[in-house]
Amino acid sequence: MVGEYSWCDWVWNPIIGCNSVSTGCLNCYARTHVERSSGRRFGKLLVNKQVLYDPLRTHKSHMVYVSALGDLFHRKVPKDILLEIFDVMRRAEHIVFLVSTRRAGRAVEFLSQRKIPDNIWVGVSAEDRETANNRLASFKRLDFPRKFLVLEPLLGPIELDLTGIKQVVIGGELGPNARPCYLVSILDVVEHCRLEGVPYYIKNIGSFPVHNGIRYQLSETESSNSNNWPKILRPRGQLVMRASLHEYSGTS
Numbered sequence: 072m073v074g075e076y077s078w079c080d081w082v083w084n085p086i087i088g089c090n091s092v093s094t095g096c097l098n099c100y101a102r103t104h105v106e107r108s109s110g111r112r113f114g115k116l117l118v119n120k121q122v123l124y125d126p127l128r129t130h131k132s133h134m135v136y137v138s139a140l141g142d143l144f145h146r147k148v149p150k151d152i153l154l155e156i157f158d159v160m161r162r163a164e165h166i167v168f169l170v171s172t173r174r175a176g177r178a179v180e181f182l183s184q185r186k187i188p189d190n191i192w193v194g195v196s197a198e199d200r201e202t203a204n205n206r207l208a209s210f211k212r213l214d215f216p217r218k219f220l221v222l223e224p225l226l227g228p229i230e231l232d233l234t235g236i237k238q239v240v241i242g243g244e245l246g247p248n249a250r251p252c253y254l255v256s257i258l259d260v261v262e263h264c265r266l267e268g269v270p271y272y273i274k275n276i277g278s279f280p281v282h283n284g285i286r287y288q289l290s291e292t293e294s295s296n297s298n299n300w301p302k303i304l305r306p307r308g309q310l311v312m313r314a315s316l317h318e319y320s321g322t323s
């Protein structure tokens with residue numbers, strides 16, 4: 072889904088493959104990675120059974136991003152597989168799982184019919200005003216206390232209704248074909264979060280940040296290092312989802 076995971080401890084990929092749903096998918100990191108590394112056609116979904124039980128093989132507390140090489144709520148992911156994946160997450164109660172999707176409709180349909188374990192955060196991803204409005208409108212129907220929003224790749228100004236959202240994560244587009252990330256759009260989101268009292272976290276500013284009419288080119292690592300950012304973007308915010316790890320690990 073998103074191409075840079077230094078904010079999580081590891082990534083769990085029980086599903087590999089997906090296809091585009093909106094303009095945010097244009098330079099999908101997962102598609103490039105899967106097709107280059109395995110030669111597989113990205114549109115052909117694979118249930119990655121080899122790793123399905125990996126979360127149960129560690130006893131350490133971690134924050135784990137779920138399904139970075141596909142979208143868990145793609146319509147081709149069978150319901151019984153989804154049930155199995157959620158059951159693994161329920162049993163791995165020492166881990167905090169972040170499940171993010173661009174398919175808010177199916178996510179809400181699936182999740183609203185069952186109890187979601189306490190160690191799971193569920194998020195929607197969006198890239199512009201239209202996708203944010205549509206997905207957040209669907210997401211609102213889910214009555215759940217740990218909802219987050221990922222704005223990545225942030226492609227322009229966004230007006231947000233943050234009702235029920237407990238964390239916003241912001242990032243630009245990464246990679247050689249990255250589209251511009253206007254830092255003023257990030258600042259607008261940050262300001263909105265501050266006004267609404269919603270914690271935000273800036274993951275990166277993209278490979279092609281634009282500020283005051285100046286375009287910079289940054290590598291993935293440079294973009295994720297806040298020392299390379301204009302001062303107006305600091306502090307980068309807080310990941311309250313990570314803080315919630317202490318609830319499960321017993322540390323403080």
Ligand code: SF4
Pocket residue numbers: 072073089090091092093095096099100101102139140141142173
């Ligand atoms: S939904 Fe995510 S994984 Fe699927 S094509 Fe779009 S960016 Fe890639």
